Amino acid sequence: MWYLIVSSLGFGVVLASIIAVAAMGFTVQLGLTNVLNLSYGAVMTVGAFVAYLAASWKINAWVALLLGGVAGAMLTVFLGNFVFKVYARRGARLFEMVMVTLGLALVIEYAVQAVSRDNIYQFAVLPSASLSWGPIFITVTQLILIGLAIVVFLLLEGLLKLTKLGKALRAMAVDPSLARSCGIRTTQIVTITWLITGFLCGMAGVIYVINSQSVNYYTGQLFLPLVIAAAILGGVGSPRGAVVASLLMGITTEVVSALGGSAYSTVAGFGILVVVLLSKPSSVTGGASGNVQLTV
Amino acid sequence: MSAWSFYIATLVVYFGVDLLSGWSLNLQYGYAGVINFAYIVFQAAGAYVAATVTLGPSGGSTTFQQYVFGANLPFPIPLILAAVAGAALSAVVGLFSLRRIRRDYQAAILLIVSLIAIQVVESDVALFNGSNGVTGVPRPLFSAFGLSISSWEWVYAAWVLIICGAVYALVQWLGNSSWGRALRAMRDQEDAAAAMGFNITALRLQVFIIGGAIAGLSGGLLVEYIGAWSPGAWGYAETFVIFTAIFVGGVGNNRGVVIGVLLVPIIFLEIPRFLPQIGYPGLIFSLQWIAIGIMWMLCLLLRPRGIMPERRPIALRGHDRMTTPVSTQK
Numbered sequence: 001m002w003y004l005i006v007s008s009l010g011f012g013v014v015l016a017s018i019i020a021v022a023a024m025g026f027t028v029q030l031g032l033t034n035v036l037n038l039s040y041g042a043v044m045t046v047g048a049f050v051a052y053l054a055a056s057w058k059i060n061a062w063v064a065l066l067l068g069g070v071a072g073a074m075l076t077v078f079l080g081n082f083v084f085k086v087y088a089r090r091g092a093r094l095f096e097m098v099m100v101t102l103g104l105a106l107v108i109e110y111a112v113q114a115v116s117r118d119n120i121y122q123f124a125v126l127p128s129a130s131l132s133w134g135p136i137f138i139t140v141t142q143l144i145l146i147g148l149a150i151v152v153f154l155l156l157e158g159l160l161k162l163t164k165l166g167k168a169l170r171a172m173a174v175d176p177s178l179a180r181s182c183g184i185r186t187t188q189i190v191t192i193t194w195l196i197t198g199f200l201c202g203m204a205g206v207i208y209v210i211n212s213q214s215v216n217y218y219t220g221q222l223f224l225p226l227v228i229a230a231a232i233l234g235g236v237g238s239p240r241g242a243v244v245a246s247l248l249m250g251i252t253t254e255v256v257s258a259l260g261g262s263a264y265s266t267v268a269g270f271g272i273l274v275v276v277l278l279s280k281p282s283s284v285t286g287g288a289s290g291n292v293q294l295t296v
Numbered sequence: 297m298s299a300w301s302f303y304i305a306t307l308v309v310y311f312g313v314d315l316l317s318g319w320s321l322n323l324q325y326g327y328a329g330v331i332n333f334a335y336i337v338f339q340a341a342g343a344y345v346a347a348t349v350t351l352g353p354s355g356g357s358t359t360f361q362q363y364v365f366g367a368n369l370p371f372p373i374p375l376i377l378a379a380v381a382g383a384a385l386s387a388v389v390g391l392f393s394l395r396r397i398r399r400d401y402q403a404a405i406l407l408i409v410s411l412i413a414i415q416v417v418e419s420d421v422a423l424f425n426g427s428n429g430v431t432g433v434p435r436p437l438f439s440a441f442g443l444s445i446s447s448w449e450w451v452y453a454a455w456v457l458i459i460c461g462a463v464y465a466l467v468q469w470l471g472n473s474s475w476g477r478a479l480r481a482m483r484d485q486e487d488a489a490a491a492m493g494f495n496i497t498a499l500r501l502q503v504f505i506i507g508g509a510i511a512g513l514s515g516g517l518l519v520e521y522i523g524a525w526s527p528g529a530w531g532y533a534e535t536f537v538i539f540t541a542i543f544v545g546g547v548g549n550n551r552g553v554v555i556g557v558l559l560v561p562i563i564f565l566e567i568p569r570f571l572p573q574i575g576y577p578g579l580i581f582s583l584q585w586i587a588i589g590i591m592w593m594l595c596l597l598l599r600p601r602g603i604m605p606e607r608r609p610i611a612l613r614g615h616d617r618m619t620t621p622v623s624t625q626k
Contacts, residue, residue, distance in 0.1 A: 266412055
């Protein structure tokens, strides 16, 4: 049994690094704009499909990864400036915005279904020789994915903590109107947020399908629960928290799956979120009575 | 002719079931402001329970499918159990999701519940026969009346409409009672309602459970008519159709919901059947969902209170701008 648990740790870390990239984008987006974006998963799918198209035209895998990210960034900036902003100007508040994003998720998801003809596409781009280290089996691809997640995390933390832009982003997340009166160009910062988080989102979609090796119109939306749970669990707005939460959820999911409850593995990951909700941390109770404003 | 008769009777049953769904969601969202994105899960719970307690013990005459709670109960009991199942599942889900957390988080968590529930039912085949679903549910009272199939369909449709009438009376009565006023107070000014001494979490849980019971009942009614139920019937997007119907018809207005249900799930979703096929098979289906999504977003943008909006209480007429509750402010 211990053998099983240890070997599932490897898969857990792989799953965690996939969740982490998506959750870092999601948590920064949610923390800064307060839009709980349910169309995030659909945008991930779009990124994955762009990468699939790129790969089928024999474009280098790394370039395909970047292209997926760029597609996600462009789509998210478009949605932010032409959809979310319009609704926010007309007085939509937090939970109306959730409904708007869910509507968008439906539109994007089924647009992808219409274009992709509802097929499942094979997607195998990176080499996947298998390595073993004790009970842990891992492919080269998965090692690359873990490395990628670490690089993304370091870059994002560096951006947020070391640069002037990061300072502005953090200030906006705490208090947008104060940030504005201190001379931060809030509109610009919000667009930059859409850009960065959209890039992470698209890339996360590509990373997800690199690991799962298949993509269909439903891919991203199926993955979204884990991403949202990790973002809320880790404390909204904190990439570091998102990474820790991703590790917790990824490892729990895989361990439960290895111990024979594969049907309930996702439920177990989700169970952690439930426990956190029951214990009522300040991160989720804030604004129950509406003192959190949209910043779009 | 008989094909048309079957088609129309089926539409009537679907209309009735969607009406129940619409009223249930309207009670939760329109009156109490609870965004139940997991609605379809409670309907599915009712449908599965009604199906399995009618089908007989698992592994008996129907060896090709497996499920829990196999039993052979006579006609009205499966429907009651379906409502109980919907209510019980709502109580469990409500207990952890309806606490005082940000409402957008609440909505997201309920959506997660919806996505996860379907994953569990699909991958744990022992529960409700996985993604193939349960099938072969016998028609209730078919042999007792000695009717032909086509007249049984009409009898059943009438029965569904009778239940609709009863549920309409129930939701109207609930909505106009002092409990209903407390719900609306909670929706509009949660802190003020709490200060008046209403237990917000308990009110939410109550409306969630009552809505869940209606949802379970609607699922039971549907499955006894169509005879089968599988995960394909309860994707998260189905909740969305009912929500769109409420937004089109009128948030907080049960008669508006009737219009919405007639327009969205019935007329709008049935029109593509009569269109000539374009593109590859399945394209119309995708376009239909895209159109539902766009319709939903347009409703939110242009007419967030629906065709027949909720009637404002007399106390609020006249000086709207100053005292309009937060939820209707532009």
